Amino acid sequence: MTVQTALREYFEDLESPNEQSGTTHLLDDWHVTQTHWDLGTNRAWEGLLTQGNGYLHLRASFEEGLLDHPQNVEYERKMESVTVEVAAHQTTRQGVYIPAITGEHPAVRETVLNLPWFADIRISADGEQFDMAHSDVSEFSRTLDWRTGMLTRRVRWTTRSGAVIDLVWERFASQDNRHLFAQRLHTEVRRGHPRICWQSAISADVVTNGHRHFPAISTGASNDAIECTVITDKGDEVSMVSRVVCQTPQEASSTHFVTDTEAEIAWEAVLTEGQSGTLHKYTALTTSRDGTIDPSLSEDSLKRAYDAARDAADAGWDRLLAASAKRSSAAWEVGDRADQTSLVDVPHLRWATYHLLRCTPAFQGITQVCPKGFAGEAYYGRYFWDTEIFLFPFYLLTNPLAARGLLEYRYNTLDGARRNAREYNCRGAKYPWQSGTDGDEQCPLWEYADLELHVTADIAYALAQYVNKTNDIDFMWDRGVEILLETSRYWSDRVDWDSQGVPHLINVMGPDEYSPMTRDNAYTNRLVRFNLDQAIRWAGRMEREAPETWSELTERLGFRREELEGFAKISDRLPVPYDPERKLILQSADFEDYAVIDIDGIWQDRTKPFGFYATHETLYRSRCLKQADVVILLTLFPEEFDDEQVESAYEYYKPYTVHDSSLSPAAHVQVAQRLGKAEDIKEFVEKMIAVDFDLSRGGAADGMHIANCACIWQLADAETPS
């Protein structure tokens, strides 16, 4: 299957949501309420309503699943698509993620794991299993409260036996004890006297991107507890223990069912008109990697899960919720920008902020934020440049400790970056295009891994932002300067010198991923110069202000002072292609060697990406930008370019830019703001909102576009980092 065919299939699959019309949801300042449910948009809603607390994340799949859509189907996932990740087309995709828990996929390398499905709560009445697709359901609504993170679903169910039952599910991830997830199902009979069965399981019969990752699974049940421990294919242990309690008018007795992969507890009772029953499920999740957060958490994970689940059940719903809400409110205190003038309405701003807060890593320095915000498996939970360039301002301005954690992650994976550089016969450190646990390259496609170099310099940029804002000089001495020196060494080996003594970066993919092998990409070269300049500047300062640490560091790295002169030589001469006549920054020195194609003629339907119509072969040889490239550069160095230069670049690239990346509109808004282009601002803000929140285009089906969320947050008129 070619990329093109894959893309066509992907979008054909999305046709059904297009057909659906009418109001599907209501927004207010603190809530979104889904008022209409259908199969076509189900997966998008699962992403949009993802819950979590930085430690664990849960897609908003229904507790009971969808009967026709099993979650254990194995399939072969390859990374063939270059534009759009083509995952298996599933109507529902349950997802439980703990960012630090990853596995090895045979074809696509390291991936965050979809962990056992612990949120399972099923209900049947008179032998009929409740299912959103098959049952007679009315009065559906589902509300996510952004402040508390509570997700509430209500339906009225008319059973085939004639009973009418009101069901209310509630659930939240505790912001107080991050290992905890609490659930409740309230069942009230309005008519009839159905025999009701409640079942609740933890199931390890799950796959990640079609692949099984648990070589060992153990399950058990006793009294009101069910448990499941898995060993991942990377040797990590994940334990889950649920306390499940069912209150009914008559004492109902529970039954256990335990298989190799599942542990289940069930109750049965007859409820008559007006009677109700409530099931509470308190699940604790622990892992063998928890010690990386807090050394006291390195002991037996199953025991810790047992204790936590018991304590939660003892404390009860209201106290757990209150404790969680208190923490949640505190986070909103600093994260919220709803009181500021904004280009975006309060509900969408808050919705985006909700996901940013949810993604704040609990594993400080061990994990970052994956581009899908741990609301899907599409990018395998890996870390890209998104963090440093797009997400960083949010964390830096609201939670400097979290921002520091993002940089600590890069320091902790510096050895992997060194190995990457060695793979290319270079000294120093080359950060991977796609980073996992160790900083080794996880991207299996050479055109990105080999060519999209800028991530390394982007990290230097974020580092400078951090220190400028926080003045955390110790961080520079302990970690930052080492990053700067090692990355600069890599650049020194990566440049090629021409016969005139000018260094070049040949065969580079800039942010515009439709131009893979260009010469002297302006964005990359400018950032590389910045990286080298920072190395020189901070090395000098460290030598003066912390001479002992400096000596230690340079000795450890075998770093000679003369290397700084080499850095300066490159920084002075590395070209940022520019045409003075047009005052135009050229995306690359060879940009105008590429073909001009009839973008408007080819792009028949703009609700689909341009890459749906043009082949990669065409995109690669044309002046066609997947996303902002020079335009991002303008936002990173706003004072370096005058308005004429900014205008010239903005207008020149606009007709060539197809915004097939979710990162593109955000950069354009910023520049449009500077240039006062009201119409463009409106257009691009709409595009930004549409990225996740337009259900007709798939949106968040495979996860939130969290970098775009961070840019939405920046649309509120607060101080921006410079």
Next chain:
Amino acid sequence: MTVQTALREYFEDLESPNEQSGTTHLLDDWHVTQTHWDLGTNRAWEGLLTQGNGYLHLRASFEEGLLDHPQNVEYERKMESVTVEVAAHQTTRQGVYIPAITGEHPAVRETVLNLPWFADIRISADGEQFDMAHSDVSEFSRTLDWRTGMLTRRVRWTTRSGAVIDLVWERFASQDNRHLFAQRLHTEVRRGHPRICWQSAISADVVTNGHRHFPAISTGASNDAIECTVITDKGDEVSMVSRVVCQTPQEASSTHFVTDTEAEIAWEAVLTEGQSGTLHKYTALTTSRDGTIDPSLSEDSLKRAYDAARDAADAGWDRLLAASAKRSSAAWEVGDRADQTSLVDVPHLRWATYHLLRCTPAFQGITQVCPKGFAGEAYYGRYFWDTEIFLFPFYLLTNPLAARGLLEYRYNTLDGARRNAREYNCRGAKYPWQSGTDGDEQCPLWEYADLELHVTADIAYALAQYVNKTNDIDFMWDRGVEILLETSRYWSDRVDWDSQGVPHLINVMGPDEYSPMTRDNAYTNRLVRFNLDQAIRWAGRMEREAPETWSELTERLGFRREELEGFAKISDRLPVPYDPERKLILQSADFEDYAVIDIDGIWQDRTKPFGFYATHETLYRSRCLKQADVVILLTLFPEEFDDEQVESAYEYYKPYTVHDSSLSPAAHVQVAQRLGKAEDIKEFVEKMIAVDFDLSRGGAADGMHIANCACIWQLADAETPS
């Protein structure tokens, strides 16, 4: 695993042969005799001594296999390596190929299948299984007779029980009845009175590149016949029937063993000093695709195999051999060039010719010649440009019907080429970089499939050679012009026009595969112009000379006469980059934008390819040629360039060319001859011989480099096509 790591492992695996020294084989005018056997060079010898007859091919693996090296190991083959195909590292690789029988590999697409191992003959004495690696073997020799295709192996075996046994295996593929393979094992006891057991099986327990391809297998045995029929994963049927007869002094009775995947027949007898026994095995291979050769062969393949095996056994060894040898001699009559002055010695010339004759397709118009000459699975039995540019002269000059067959294959796969063009949103026909049964692209790597375009024009070149030489005008009217028009239409859509009205081919990989995305590759552009010119020329002639067929054709294709003007406009203007000052044809317009690297400094050991030391990332951004590029162009249009231009190009590219492709030295020899560079000629001829025949570098381990064989043949001083 990166390409680099894979390469390192591959070459570490080849270390052992390097260590072995001394004479390993003797050559005379009609034979090669292997005098030394070791594990390290075993796989290379298996390739070098491959037998076949155009219908079937058999690697020279020992009849009994090697006990420690099972052939049914499953593994995951990916196409990750770009320079060197990294197959599983096996000491022995049994291979039975019928070119028309292919299957689907999950990762790498269509592949020729390794069929059931029918050549099995094992012997044990007093319970000790004979094995070349473990038995006490002396006086080993193995001789391939190029004229008859007979392979004879002799050993003296001293058993652990103290017996001394002389063994002689003989085998040949019949050149008379191409479905037949005949084998014989002569066993003579020199000392002792061992109890000997002969076993012979057909085993479908085999894999191709680590993957199983037979969803259905049936096996059987009766009297002296064993049989095996497999259904491939493409639905083809392959039947094999062996008649096995064992003559011993005392009548020995046979036993059958039949499992789901194997059918075996065995005999046991005690032989005393001076006694001998002879086993004959006549195997017939038939397939459900045989009807594509001859419609009378479309009936039940198993029955045909039964009949053929019975007839062979009835005819007996001597008559079969005589009939085969007669055909073989006739082929040598026209194929042999040993009586001509040659740059290569007669034995190597004949060895190469032997493989060329062996590869002459039996499936005329249905298969071509794969780059490994069906002596291995490394390139999946696919067809590349090798046929049209390198192999074509051999077939054209010795067997024009076979040459026509090669072109018929391209005509028969024109619909696939049309589908390929559609994949790129182009009209017309784009031949695939790697072609299989239907002409659809089989190469899973976009950098070749999308960018290495020249194969399409190479086919037009071969077509012109064919018609010039044979004057087979009917072929042009029936097939050739359609190919020319459709390919020209593709070029019309693939070129990009600049603002000066000049067409360009942007992002092209020429023959030099270390430069993937260049602008206006001289080789490609010149061949494209040729392709267009041929279309114009032959269209004009056809319109005049065969107006009715022309009308039919143009109507069927919806071809408008004006399209020819479009072809002319491109042909007139498509640049072949040239620097008049240096009289230098530039490989591409941007060739000198790439970096100059220190090739000598990087290339520490020239017995390994340069790609072993430099990363792909480096190769891709450097002036480093994997193989001849402009130099091939000089050989294809010798009269177009004067000696100064030829000299200029030859000397300019030589230091940049690392000859990591087996196709490179051949082109250089031709140009060195023209320029009278005696030393270079010597060096490149040695390189050509080394490609397959230097055992220390792996050589033919994964198959013969058949295009290089054809160039060796051309070293004999005969008329060359122009």
